Amino acid sequence: MIQILGITNDLCQALQRKSQDILNAMHLVSNTKILIQKLRDDGWENLLQQVLLFCNNHDIEVPNMEDHYIYGRGRFRQPKDRVTNLHYFRYDVFIAAIDSQLHELDFRFNDEMIELLSLSSSLDPKRKFQNFKADDIYKLVSKFYPADFTEQEELNLKKHTQLDSLKSIYDLCRWLAETEKGEIYYLIDRLRAFSAMKLIKTALRNRMEDDYLTDSLIVYVQKGIAKEFDIDLIIDEFASKKDRRSILKISKTNK
Structure with a gap:
């Protein structure tokens, strides 16, 4: 459990910071999932060796991993489904705990949610909209908000290649003014003013x-x-x- 908490600690700390931007948070989520999955696939032997070393150093009796696992105490002790200690501790405890953590992460941050938040990072106002990307905006509109935009608006966004060179929302407002499209898409600069x-x-x-x-x-x-x-x-x-x-x-x- 301490290894799982060690992997997820950085993510938990990052999500609690108000200064954490969306894109970095999503990268941390993806990295955390990869590390936990790696622990599930390859971490058992290392964990078992650490536990055995700890038990030997503190004179703690270690059960034979090939014996049948006995659950309960005293006269109520009885074999559990004829499984070995190794099977119980590895699959019913170690892997079960990791699967529970992965399920929780997948429930809160599924692939669709990560993609939505990653694309939305283009609208993050920090550092003068440094993450602004026209292509991400188009994907965001076409995949997640198709009912909020007409086909004409989607086509205009895709056809105007000048948008690819824009680096910030301020460049977008300037481009709208120069091309006189601010009269059509007038909400852009209004939203900028309301944000300020x-x-x-x-x-x-x-x-x-x-x-x-x-x-x-x-x-x-x-x-x-x-x-x-x-x-x-x-x-x-x-x-x-x-x-x-x-x-x-x-x-x-x-x-």
Whole structure:
């Protein structure tokens, strides 16, 4: 059991981390299944040797593996279906425990679910949608969401080879604007704005005016443009509007 827990520990820890991205998690699931299956096929002899060594070091009696397994205690002890100790410990305990773990993993992460989550990783917003792939989006639409998209929309996605060169959702929004397809697929940039709004609209900003929220969203969404802003010019413009109670910038004077 400790060997099974050792294999699944990395997966359990990874799934509990909020920073874990979908694709890495699915790779860990696949690797965990492979390692557990390998333990099932080739791990018995190694485990048996470890158990025998432990028993010998601690003066624990080891039953003869060729004898019939006896279950129960005291006068209620009796042979179990005429199976040997080796058969019982290997198949009824060792392999049964591993099969139970594999069944649970297959139930929670079957092949179809892993494929769905792996393809969905293309929509992961982390690192500016670095995992965005047009081909994965097409597979996701055609295989898992055929009822949500028309044949025309699927064909448009497949025929536009320019989508293959897009590296992020921002490139997609720019391409939609340049080709004027943003008027047709207008939800893309809206979803981008709503995604940013969830980060910007905190409890404090909920009590502020909509204009302030709008200004904050513009700066957050258009980060590339915002980096070009000169802070000193902004402060000077702010100070020139009217007298302020506090000084934002201390003038440099020659001593």
